[in-house]
Amino acid sequence: MSNQPSVKQSSAHGVNESKQTDEEPNLKGTFASVMILGAFIIVSWISVFILYMYR
Amino acid sequence: MHLHKYEKIWLTFGIGSLLVFLIVLGIGAFYQGTQPPSCLVTIDPQNVQAHESFKEESLGLQKVGENEYVVNVLASAFQYNLGKDDKGSPVRTIRIPKGANVTFQATTTDVVHGFQIAGTNVNMMLEPGYISDFETTLDNPGEYTILCNEYCGIGQHTMSAVLEVYEP
Numbered sequence: 001m002s003n004q005p006s007v008k009q010s011s012a013h014g015v016n017e018s019k020q021t022d023e024e025p026n027l028k029g030t031f032a033s034v035m036i037l038g039a040f041i042i043v044s045w046i047s048v049f050i051l052y053m054y055r
Numbered sequence: 056m057h058l059h060k061y062e063k064i065w066l067t068f069g070i071g072s073l074l075v076f077l078i079v080l081g082i083g084a085f086y087q088g089t090q091p092p093s094c095l096v097t098i099d100p101q102n103v104q105a106h107e108s109f110k111e112e113s114l115g116l117q118k119v120g121e122n123e124y125v126v127n128v129l130a131s132a133f134q135y136n137l138g139k140d141d142k143g144s145p146v147r148t149i150r151i152p153k154g155a156n157v158t159f160q161a162t163t164t165d166v167v168h169g170f171q172i173a174g175t176n177v178n179m180m181l182e183p184g185y186i187s188d189f190e191t192t193l194d195n196p197g198e199y200t201i202l203c204n205e206y207c208g209i210g211q212h213t214m215s216a217v218l219e220v221y222e223p
Binding site: 024025027028030031034035038041042045052055 | 059062064068069175
């Protein structure tokens, strides 16, 4: 975050922020689902295009 | 702003696909000149005979050049008018040689109809007041059903004709 918290808030806030950056959330499953969905959209598009060209 | 490594990958992938699809769309529209079948060519639906393509004698299959055909179709509830044969009875089947360049030109005199040749890319909506046209080359011999795929009334299921693509 670019906005620096004020001095008073920094103690409580700073602990929270450093915690978040140290432990990144595990996004493996999300990544896999996004890529599977993307692959599905591209495969559907290509199949419709092939069908269109063949007819 | 902090972004997870995976987020960067799928955002790049998503924005990249969007760009690819937009470029494909742009090439189709601006370079190849793809248009919808009905593209602002108007006609008076009360008096379609005034238009040269939809006079009684112009309807149906017309040979306009070497391996080049035009099919003029007048749709109304619940039939496609494809002209009359030598005996004066309405044409129900049109025969086109394989590989010929064909332009289907159609309009309607009453309500919205569809014009689909099942199993081919020919599929358009016919709106009163507009001429729809579709240029194609039919490369696969066979018998195809022409049908109305827009609900036009109680007899819609009877609205059909046949297109035969034969080996020349």
